Amino acid sequence: MLVEKAVALSAILFVLGTLGALTRRNLIVILMSIELMLNAVNLALVAFSRQWGDLAGHVFVLMVIVVAAAEVAVGLGIVIALFRNRESVNVEDSSLLKW
Amino acid sequence: MVEGQVYPLLRWIVLLPLFAAAVHGVSLGWLRQPLSRTATIALSCGAPILSFVLAFVSLIRLATLPPDARFLTDTLFTWIGAGSFSADAAFLFDPLSAVMTLVVTGVGSLIHVYSVGYMDDDHRDDRGFQRFFCFLNLFLFSMLALVLGDNLLLMFLGWEGVGLCSYLLIGFWYADRWNAYAGSKAFIVNRIGDVGFLIGIFLLFWALAGVDAATVNFRELAVALPQIADQTVTLPSWLGGASWKLTTLIGICFFLGAVGKSAQIPLYVWLPDAMAGPTPVSALIHAATMVTAGVYMVCRMSFLYAEAPGASALIAWTGLATAVLAAAIAIAQTDIKKVLAYSTVSQLGFMFVAAGCGAYSAAIFHVVTHAFFKALLFLGSGAVILAMHHEQDTDKMGGLRQLIPWTHRWFAIGVLAIAGFPGMSGFFSKDEILLSAWLAHGVPGHRALYAIALVTAGVTAFYMFRLHFRTFLGESRVAPELRARVHEPNRWILAPLAVLGVLSVVGGWIGPSAALNPIPGVDPAQSNSLANFLAPSLASTHHEVAFATERWLAALAVAVAGAGALLAAWLYLWRPGLPARLREAIAPVHRLVANKLYVDEAYDALFVRPLVVVSENVLYRGVDAGLIDRVAVNGSANLVRGLASGVLRHFQSGLAQGYLVVMLIGTILVAFMVMG
Amino acid sequence: MIDFLFYLFAALAVAGALGMLLNTRNAVAGALSLVGTMVSLGAIYVLLEAYLIGVLQILIYAGAIVVLFLFVVMLLNLRQDEFSPERLRFTKILGVVIGAFVGVELLLLLPAALGPPAVIPPEFGGYRMVGTALFTDWVLAFEVTSLLLLAAMVGAVILAKRRID
Secondary structure, eight states: OHHHHHHHHHHHHHHHHHHHHHHOOBHHHHHHHHHHHHHHHHHHHHHHHHHHTOTHHHHHHHHHHHHHHHHHHHHHHHHHHHHHHHSOOBGGGOOOSOO | OOOOEEOTTHHHHHHHHHHHHHHHHIIIIISOOOOOHHHHHHHHHHHHHHHHHHHHHHHHHHHTSOGGGOOEEEEEEEEEEETTEEEEEEEEEOHHHHHHHHHHHHHHHHHHHHHHHHHHTOOSTTOOHHHHHHHHHHHHHHHHHHHHBSBHHHHHHHHHHHHHHHHHHHTOSTTSHHHHHHHHHHHHHHHHHHHHHHHHHHHHHHHHHHTTOOOOBHHHHHHHGGGGTTOEEEOOGGGTOOEEEHHHHHHHHHHHHHHHHTTOTTSOTHHHHGGGSOHHHHHIIIIISGGGHHHHHHHHTHHHHTTOHHHHHHHHHHHHHHHHHHHHHHHTOOBHHHHHHHHHHHHHHHHHHHHHTTOHHHHHHHHHHHHHHHHHHHHHHHHHHHHTTSOOBGGGOOOTTTTSHHHHHHHHHHHHHHHTOTTSHHHHHHHHHHHHHHHOTTSTTHHHHHHHHHHHHHHHHHHHHHHHHHHHSSSOOSOHHHHTTOOOOOHHHHHHHHHHHHHHHHGGGGSOOGGGOSSTTOOGGGSSHHHHHHGGGSOOOOOOOOHHHHHHHHHHHHHHHHHHHHHHHIIIIIOTTHHHHHHHHTHHHHHHHHTGGGHHHHHIIIIIHHHHHIIIIIIIIIIIIIIIIIIIIIHHHHHHHHIIIIIGGGGOOSOHHHHHHHHHHHHHHHHHHHHO | OHHHHHHHHHHHHHHHHHHHHHOOSOHHHHHHHHHHHHHHHHHHHHHTTOHHHHHHIIIIIIIIIHHHHHHHHHHHTOOOOOOOOOSOHHHHHHHHHHHHHHHHHHHHHTTSOOOSOOOOOTTTTSHHHHHHHHHHTTHHHHHHHHHHHHHHHHHHHHHHOOOOO
16 A cells, blocks of 8 residues: 555656756756656655565665766766856756757 | 571671771770771771672582572571570571672772772871771671671661761761761661661561561571461551551561661651761762662561562652652752762662562662662762862862863763663663563552653663763863862772772673573573572562563663763753753752752751750750759758758757657657557 | 655655745755655655665755755855746647656556565665675675766866866
């Protein structure tokens, strides 16, 4: 019972994270939304790990946390570098990679 | 089927000229190292002479064979082999091809020798002494392939080859654009006829395939043809719905090819323009050999025409119409070579009259004698042109008899021969033709045919004598400063003239009919030897006729010719002012005839102009530039460009969230696909 | 009891997420909302008997990552600037619709049988068992992540360095 509810919560949080990543223009908020998505995935993993009694889910969650941490570090470093050059964290201001 | 004797010597008759042409080709085209004059002469004159010797030897061998197996064969290799069908590169030396080969190589050799003297005088920029002989040798090879080929396909190869060489040689002095145009005209008009030839081959093959006897080999065709001799073809209703014999239809198709190659109506227009080429070319190709290929082809297919009375009638009347038209035009021409050109067209018409009336051996007889005297006349005119330093207009000649006596003598012999002076070659062959018209019961209106042909023979005599008188006799109209430089040409030129002159006199003695045999007391069966010799090759149409009738007809022909000659003498020798007054009196008629009846202009307006207009506007602007370029090529490029710049561009906005949406959609799709 | 706790923390998590998303004015407030979500999630992990993970979640996520976010926000001193008109509006709406659609789909798919959870030993999710699993079965992944961390460190240093002028 609990597991299903946890998975449902995970779905909701994931969708919220996606909406945030798509809609908001502040680069930092986008990164936070991505963190939210990762958390939702962690929740799903833990829930299923509880369901099947397999510790692989926990280990996987550990990996995801590590990756998330590393990604945030580097990502924020990029935001800072971007801010230094453009004076803006609007994601729509950095659109040079087009045709 | 009787198997002929295999004779490996035959291939050298054809291959020697090819070898000579190839040597020239390598030397000029690849090594860029011309041969010396002596080497060129030795090679290019030696090859035809050798071929002639070989042909003569083959003839002797041929004569030893019994009449029903009188042919030699030589196979080089299998050219086309498909299942049970095969067309070999093989040669057939039967009486018909023997006669043609001897004429081609014999007269050809003489003209090669003549060309040494003629082309040497050429000081133009594009002269190319060696190039000329290369083309001449190539021509000889093609012509020999044509007459010696044992199947329709090899003959067609030679047919096209002589067309090509004709183009090359007519436009030999290519620096003058008009020569090139004349060459193109010849080639193109020839090709129009060739369509008919090809369709004929296809029809014949298809018809024979229907009775399981498909072949293109002449001997096999002759055997197989009776099987389809009774088939008929019904034309579709929009063509009249009539029912024709299949053989007639095939015969007409083949005749179309002959019309193109042998310059009959309506495809004769290329021959007068072909006079733009050097005179030896006119002599060899457009008098003695290439133009007679059509006659040879009809005679070779005589087994077909014997079963196609409709086609034969068409041939006879077309030949006659051509003879009349050409003779009429020749009366009013002033250029030496043009008169001779129209004379050739007219004489070819006579040959077809004979062929159409079933007298194939008479047609071949006239081919032989015509080769002798027409080559003589052309070479003689070439000598005159050389002597006059390339002046060709007879209005500026006259009284040349004193200045170039030998040329005058040989030319006179040629004129007498063509007019039909008794005892000379032309007399015998022309009489054979007129006789065949008189006896041709299978051809509708054959008596009228005879009458018109007789009159035309008289006209022939008239315009030939006119030419002779205006050129050599009477008052001299030569420009004074030119008169001192007129001299007899060199011996390279005179020697062939002499040989041909002799042949023009005695050449007819190979085949006179029994009635006219000049040697009294000879067994009748022994005479008419040419016809007898040729009999195994040709379909036989034998008519019995009394000797007396023949002699009367011959006398009538001589009388008509004599009348023509006398008329010419009266107008151009004894009353020199009269032609000018007559010309004024009938000025419109004269203008019409002198301008070749405006046929060229009519063709231009009817066919050439519309074709060019269609080509330019419809095909070029419409289809090529418009449809293919603009719609297909540019259009497809524009379509891609529109798609890319209008639609696809927006997928690469550079905005991260746009990419995110696409990724999202993609991921969902993949997830759905994985889930099933 | 557990159910009630779960619903409480779930509501808090969603509220925190929405707070972060809908907050356009104050970036710091948004980050702090996210902290609320992280902590709630940690509590839910504990409810799911993933004790080590729950603790680590709070330690690392709430304690390090969101703090990092706050550092950057305050470093960049962001104001509520006027942003230029939004571009790709249609694309974003499309994305939102698809996202919502997927969410609904997922929720609908759920009731399909998961069955009763497995019986687990009492130490399940504790440090001893997770550690053992990490250092025996999954030691390769463990080593690789250390490399990943090294790469991230190098990257971060380079990115944040000031140019030596």
